[in-house]
Amino acid sequence: MMEPHVTLDPDNLGPAAEKLRGPLEQQLTSALQAATERVAHEYSGEPVDEVAHELLDETKAGLHQDIADGFVPNQRELHRVAEAIVREN
Structure with a gap:
C-alpha cells in the first residue's frame, strides 16, 4: 500500500502557516495516510472519483475542524x- 505525503506550497502560505509548516505537513500526512488505509480496507469496487x-x-x-476547513489538496495527487487503491484491490 502506498504511503501518501502532503507537502504544502510555501508560496500559498501566510506567515503564520509558514511558521507551522512542518508540523502542519506532518498532521495532514498522518490524516491522509490513515484515510488511505481506511478507504482501502473498505473498498468494494467504487469508481476512482x-x-x-x-x-x-x-x-x-x-x-481539527479549522485545519480541515483550510485543507485543499492537489486534486491530481488525491486522484x-x-x-492506487482501486488498482491494488
Whole structure:
C-alpha cells in the first residue's frame, strides 16, 4: 500500500502557516495516510472519483475542524492515491 505525503506550497502560505509548516505537513500526512488505509480496507469496487471523494472526506474527518476547513489538496495527487487503491484491490 502506498504511503501518501502532503507537502504544502510555501508560496500559498501566510506567515503564520509558514511558521507551522512542518508540523502542519506532518498532521495532514498522518490524516491522509490513515484515510488511505481506511478507504482501502473498505473498498468494494467504487469508481476512482468516488474513492478520491472518500479519501478527502476521511482525511478531513481526522483533522481539527479549522485545519480541515483550510485543507485543499492537489486534486491530481488525491486522484493518484485513489487510483492506487482501486488498482491494488
